[in-house]
Amino acid sequence: MTFEREARQTLGVCYYPEHWPESRWPIDAQMMAAAGIEYVRIAEFAWSLLEPRPGVHDWGWLDRAIDELAAMQLKVVLCTPTATPPKWLVDQMPDMLPVDAQGQVRGFGSRRHYCFSHEGYRRECARITDAMARRYGDHPAVAAWQTDNEYGCHRTTLSYSDAALSGFRRWLADRYQEIGNLNRAWGNVFWSMIYDSFEQIEFPAAAVTQTNPSHQLDFRRYASEQVASFNKLQTDIIRQHSPGRPISHNFMGKFFEFDHYAVSQELDIAAWDAYPLGFLDREIGDEALMKRYMGIGHPDFDPFHHDLYRSCGELRNGQDKGRWWVMEQQPPGPLNWGAYNPAPLPGAGRLWVWEAFAAGAEVVSFFRWRQPSFAQEQMHEGLLLPDGEANDGYRLCCEINEELQQLLPEPGSSRAEVALIFDYDSQWMMEIQPTAADASHFDSVLQAYAALRRAGISVDIVPPTENAIAGRKLVVMPMLTHITPEFAENLAASEAVVLAGPWTGAKSENLGISEGLPPGALRQLIDIRIRRVETRPAFAPFNLAEGGTLAGWLETVVAGDKVEVMETLENGQATALRSGRTIYLAGRYENAALDRVTRQALELAGLPWLDLPPDIRVRDNGNRRYLFNYGRDTQDLSALFPGAQVDMGSLQLESCGVACIRQPVQPATQQRVPASRQVTT
Numbered sequence: 238m239t240f241e242r243e244a245r246q247t248l249g250v251c252y253y254p255e256h257w258p259e260s261r262w263p264i265d266a267q268m269m270a271a272a273g274i275e276y277v278r279i280a281e282f283a284w285s286l287l288e289p290r291p292g293v294h295d296w297g298w299l300d301r302a303i304d305e306l307a308a309m310q311l312k313v314v315l316c317t318p319t320a321t322p323p324k325w326l327v328d329q330m331p332d333m334l335p336v337d338a339q340g341q342v343r344g345f346g347s348r349r350h351y352c353f354s355h356e357g358y359r360r361e362c363a364r365i366t367d368a369m370a371r372r373y374g375d376h377p378a379v380a381a382w383q384t385d386n387e388y389g390c391h392r393t394t395l396s397y398s399d400a401a402l403s404g405f406r407r408w409l410a411d412r413y414q415e416i417g418n419l420n421r422a423w424g425n426v427f428w429s430m431i432y433d434s435f436e437q438i439e440f441p442a443a444a445v446t447q448t449n450p451s452h453q454l455d456f457r458r459y460a461s462e463q464v465a466s467f468n469k470l471q472t473d474i475i476r477q478h479s480p481g482r483p484i485s486h487n488f489m490g491k492f493f494e495f496d497h498y499a500v501s502q503e504l505d506i507a508a509w510d511a512y513p514l515g516f517l518d519r520e521i522g523d524e525a526l527m528k529r530y531m532g533i534g535h536p537d538f539d540p541f542h543h544d545l546y547r548s549c550g551e552l553r554n555g556q557d558k559g560r561w562w563v564m565e566q567q568p569p570g571p572l573n574w575g576a577y578n579p580a581p582l583p584g585a586g587r588l589w590v591w592e593a594f595a596a597g598a599e600v601v602s603f604f605r606w607r608q609p610s611f612a613q614e615q616m617h618e619g620l621l622l623p624d625g626e627a628n629d630g631y632r633l634c635c636e637i638n639e640e641l642q643q644l645l646p647e648p649g650s651s652r653a654e655v656a657l658i659f660d661y662d663s664q665w666m667m668e669i670q671p672t673a674a675d676a677s678h679f680d681s682v683l684q685a686y687a688a689l690r691r692a693g694i695s696v697d698i699v700p701p702t703e704n705a706i707a708g709r710k711l712v713v714m715p716m717l718t719h720i721t722p723e724f725a726e727n728l729a730a731s732e733a734v735v736l737a738g739p740w741t742g743a744k745s746e747n748l749g750i751s752e753g754l755p756p757g758a759l760r761q762l763i764d765i766r767i768r769r770v771e772t773r774p775a776f777a778p779f780n781l782a783e784g785g786t787l788a789g790w791l792e793t794v795v796a797g798d799k800v801e802v803m804e805t806l807e808n809g810q811a812t813a814l815r816s817g818r819t820i821y822l823a824g825r826y827e828n829a830a831l832d833r834v835t836r837q838a839l840e841l842a843g844l845p846w847l848d849l850p851p852d853i854r855v856r857d858n859g860n861r862r863y864l865f866n867y868g869r870d871t872q873d874l875s876a877l878f879p880g881a882q883v884d885m886g887s888l889q890l891e892s893c894g895v896a897c898i899r900q901p902v903q904p905a906t907q908q909r910v911p912a913s914r915q916v917t918t
Contacts, residue, residue, distance in 0.1 A: 273638025
């Protein structure tokens with residue numbers, strides 16, 4: 238049996254039948270089906286129930302739970318339970334526990350208490366995965382699988398255990414072959430850090446001051462590869478015993494401890510867990526933004542991850558065929574894990590779901606079915622209240638199901654003409670050597686993404702590969718710290734406009750300064766060299782002659798004769814430079830100024846853009862254009878889209894409103910691009 242991608246978009250839910258009496262299970266299944274829910278994720282934390290003692294399995298309860306769901310034609314997403322190894326297993330092999338950088342063992346008592354490098358734990362994971370896949374692999378109700386749960390959550394990717402140290406040394410020996418090669422690659426002549434053998438190498442932690450940045454980077458790469466191989470261990474077993482059923486994993490937001498592109502190569506579906514209000518509180522941290530968007534969430538943060546994980550879903554399935562889900566969607570209610578947990582505004586939950594569907598999600602699955610009355614997540618709302626009665630989330634499912642039946646959108650998304658590069662290696666490099674305390678590859682990419690969204694542009698977020706940029710009209714690369722010569726050649730051979738910088742191409746593969754000075758291999762596209770980087774705190778920005786500021790990062794550029802200056806500081810120092818179809822920004826442009834140069838790049842690429850009201854966002858998918866209002870006031874969009882055929886909602890777009898109109902739609906306004914000026918060198 239083969240389960241193809243969904244022909245239409247649909248809803249799911251995360252369910253824990255083991256938390257409730259069996260007499261309740263039929264009622265739950267009936268309510269799910271009545272609300273239009275089709276997929277039910279189960280068992281990701283159930284190892285101690287499935288195997289209460291070593292080698293003794295209790296499948297009966299799970300058999301019955303799956304049967305109850307199947308009786309209502311619900312489709313099961315079955316999870317491997319390896320995120321929560323049972324106490325008896327920890328007692329058998331206590332060295333499987335992760336260890337933090339200070340040498341403190343992170344013990345049993347919550348979840349994710351294992352080290353990815355521990356070979357004994359891997360064998361146990363293979364054993365329980367094999368047992369589950371053999372039992373349920375051909376069950377007609379099991380429509381998909383999920384490996385583990387939220388790899389690396391609670392900062393568990395980097396483990397400083399004995400198992401990890403042994404594995405790291407072997408990895409280094411395989412990578413460098415001879416210790417002299419490692420010493421040269423890391424620059425160990427500095428501070429007398431020469432090693433005589435791979436066995437001398439320790440973790441890049443607990444030293445007097447900063448450890449070698451190349452050492453840190455390789456440890457990050459090693460740890461990332463451990464996650465990928467751990468995941469592959471399970472996917473290989475599942476495919477053997479459950480052929481034709483797609484395998485997923487649920488990634489997280491703003492999480493960079495491992496390379497998600499690498500893990501996704503073994504997944505049929507890339508999924509992620511979306512909590513807009515929790516992210517606004519924990520990951521954004523900007524008081525003004527939190528005040529403005531409290532109750533609805535940042536207008537670009539969750540959509541950014543939709544686009545990122547859609548690209549991850551393409552890596553195994555082929556270009557333009559990516560499969561992705563929201564495996565855990567915040568219901569329209571407070572969470573339990575933020576510093577504060579505000580309630581969503583009316584309509585916010587509906588907007589979140591339609592943002593995901595507009596981005597091509599096959600399934601949006603709510604977390605969770607019923608709010609628990611015990612343990613760690615008591616205050617996390619579900620679709621049902623703790624007493625089992627319907628909550629706001631349940632009614633939202635019913636509403637969205639009706640809209641899906643009327644609109645009949647198809648999953649998947651049209652390939653965007655704009656590619657935005659996000660690279661895990663560059664993120665690690667900036668974390669290790671940020672140059673400014675607030676500098677981040679991710680933050681720069683998110684800022685560029687928001688600028689494109691404010692211009693009404695739909696974006697694909699992609700890795701720096703030839704396939705990812707093929708056929709694009711514009712490629713945006715903020716702080717892409719390392720560029721390979723091959724990727725620079727791919728860019729040069731493409732016909733795309735390139736908007737790069739700052740700090741793009743600044744570092745070598747081993748985190749040294751690029752040969753011949755930054756921007757390294759990018760000099761194939763634009764003849765410039767970076768001589769200095771000046772960084773300042775937020776209260777001391779650099780003022781631009783064209784208006785706006787640079788946010789505390791300024792590069793001193795030496796440019797060739799054929800390079801044009803597009804913008805400068807008030808003192809005349811170049812900040813935006815152009816050579817042919819390549820634009821380089823020599824500083825971190827703040828939002829208003831970034832909007833200006835982004836729209837210049839769009840015009841150079843021949844791409845129309847929209848002059849949207851501040852809190853309005855637009856997403857194109859096929860012949861449909863979706864409109865979202867993240868503001869608190871109703872916006873009249875009829876003048877922006879004159880004569881548009883409205884398939885859902887209204888062009889009088891209320892707070893948290895969603896509308897869908899038919900394409901093609903031409904933008905109502907464009908900005909004029911100011912003339913460039915010739916550089917003086």
